[in-house]
Amino acid sequence: MTKTVKNVTSSDGLKIYADSNGNAGKTSIVFIHGFRLTGAVFDRIFEDPEFTSKFHLIRYDLRGQGRSGVPENAEGHVSKLYADDFVAVCEAFEIKKPYTVGWSYGCTVLSDVMTHLPPDYLSGSIYLGGPPFLGEDLAKIVTTECLAVLPLLMSTTCTSAEYEDALTRFSEGLYSTPKDVPIETKWLWRGMMSSAPPASYGYALQRKVDPSALFAIGKKGYPLHVIAGADEALLDGVKLVALLKPEFTKLTWHYVEKGGHSVFHQNVQETIDSITKFVDENRWTGVAE
Template sequence: MHRTFATTSLSDMSTSFKPISKVVASSDGMPIYAEAIGDPSKPALIMAHGMALSAATFDDVFFDKRMLNEVYMVRYDLRGHGRSGKPTNPEAYVSSVWADDYTAVMQAFNIGKHVFLGWSYGATVACDICANISPNPLAGIAWMTPLPYVGPIMGAVGTPVILGFLPGLVSATDVALHVSTKIAFVDSLVNDPAALDFKLKTSMIGQAMLHPPEVAQLITTRPQDPAKLFEAGQQGVPLLLLHGTADTQVKGAVVEKEIGPHFKDFEVREIEGGCHALPLEYLDEVVESLLKFVKRVVVRESELSHFTGSDYDL
């Protein structure tokens, strides 16, 4: 069933928790903007947003009372996006630096073993983490309408719509094309763009305008090796895949087919009629799925800790 858009403003959100924001320095000195909210004694969830946008796109999940009751949440602006630094040199986008950004955010909020939530392009960060951070801090991976990693798989999981946007998103010379593409890009996130709350829509367009075309080119061509990600999957790290049948950007069924064989613990939640930005129209389904997954991961980690004698702090 199609859901109405969430239009709640931050001033309407009655919660005893207030976000704590920090700007942390990555290994190359790049400023990375991050926020945390909730009870730090709860299981931790770190969220990475989609291409051209920012952590603000997670507002509906980040301020949801059900989530706050159960999870300590951290979100951050990927490099090249939002309030984080936006370098335009290729070496600033290698996989190890993305992992360093993530480590800086973890350390800033004292996060140990945790669940990672990657939406759309943000899902690629799991590949960086697994390839470069040891021991692996991920107790579980949740992907929402994801691009699994940068590489040839983009042509398989990307729809003609999102692949058709790429020339405009990376164009640094055709201003009219660049602007119109970003507006169309935002429209494609939902089933009914005409019904999208005006403040929300203009916020997302504004976020997209902060994302330089040179950066769009770099992040869609940066080298990633999924070998360690797949190794983590074979070692039993759980993966939750959330996707919608009406997603105009990512072919969820293809992601399932391509990634499923690499994960021993692979859970799929297909949302009938679901769009690309699932929380905007299907928040209840997203929250329900995330909380169920986090609780399952906590149980698994507790059992592993008892079995191995390790100190898990999820």
Template sequence: MYNLNPICGDPLKPAIVFIHGFSIGAMAFDEIFNDPPLVSEWNARFHSISIVNYDKPTNAAAWVSQRLAEDFDAVVQSYNLIKPFVLGWSLGAAQIADILSFHPPSYISGVIYDAGVPCLASLPNTVSVAAFASMPGLNQTTNVTQFQSGYIDFINLCHPALDLDFYLGCLGDGMVQPRAIVDLSFSRTQNSTGLLQAGTSGALPLLAIFGGDDQLVLKQGVLDAIAGWQKLTVVTLPDAEHFTWISRPVLFRATVLNWTGS
């Protein structure tokens, strides 16, 4: 149910597992690892990998919380990682709640939310009205025109001025995803108890990154969802859209690297 992006960086440095968001796959992170002006600095400090739902299963059993935690385990085992940091972007951040439902906080070194939704239950308070307005199209299984319109609106909300090739890549990722997966992504059952206990007990540090111009995820809603998290660092990247690392690449990299001690 997963495949791996090539490792990037020095394996002696702290590892960060990147989890992508809704519909957009691992290619979303290409800008992070393939930026020529910064790649030497980035590679010298740490290596990273990304989770992808590769075989696109449409049965509900493949989308239970335990199965998603097992996907993360497979990545950790494949690369012999010890206590990696986990970065969840957008809806991908909710998968960290799955991981901490089946593992103690000591399994990872820390949590990074990049414009991240902490858990599925927090969606109504962490996602903007404009984003929800596009949901009827995203959830559409029979009306192709409505789906296409909704998905295009969704990508434009992520960033209004993407490079054409990257923009087309985002659209392509959404178009090949089975419609049943969309429903399962939002309707599956999830328990956030382990996540919140890890934060309120002080067991795990959390870096919450927000885009100052993000049109999808609401900063205050996210902070409300993780209220009481003891070791919390909040950084807002000015003028950044939902693709924070595309809007502010240098600041994004510096924020993550400094916080992880890479």
């Protein structure tokens, strides 16, 4: 894969790491990673020769995580800055009306984008098992295991043993069958989870995300596609779809029978096929349908 790397400057001066497959001129898809991880989790998708030849693929590390800069306080995690980061990445790679693929926490960024950018900025979006919001509403769609472990991952009072146990439980929950995942992958992803100070992850998880603008445009015909593993440990895909149905007139979904939370990693081809079909068949013009 040809990789073009850029350290993009956002509106507040923070540096945002981003890279692309260099396939400029093709339909653009921006990938946004999950909590405590980085864009590197999408390596298997970005290394697929057929998929990469068809699309211009871009990914970036969210602020306060991975290889991007770390804001020093909660003010560095307000919704508009997440939207500004997205714009900065799009402008750096000179892309217009991209599609987005958000995984887990990364899905929340679509709400930021729709709140602060024009309604026709995007062409469509894919959720890889993720929420449109944060906060107490997460209880509507995430599992009891996820609800139990998240507070520990941003706690400043738990013991180091409790923190490491929570990180292990969260890491194992990313896969439907952890024993089948190569240890090199587990080590790589676990390393990503410690790339920023613990406080940074707390700010990211506690920030306010308002999905009302997203839901409003969803009712006008904005296309959203959900890909979720049926063998999930962290989020209930069926509940997610049920929550989104009243908000989107053009909602489609695909359940991967033996897919876990990182369905795109363990079920690469099925995920790629589902993304490709959606992008080929849907393009939002900004006009209500």
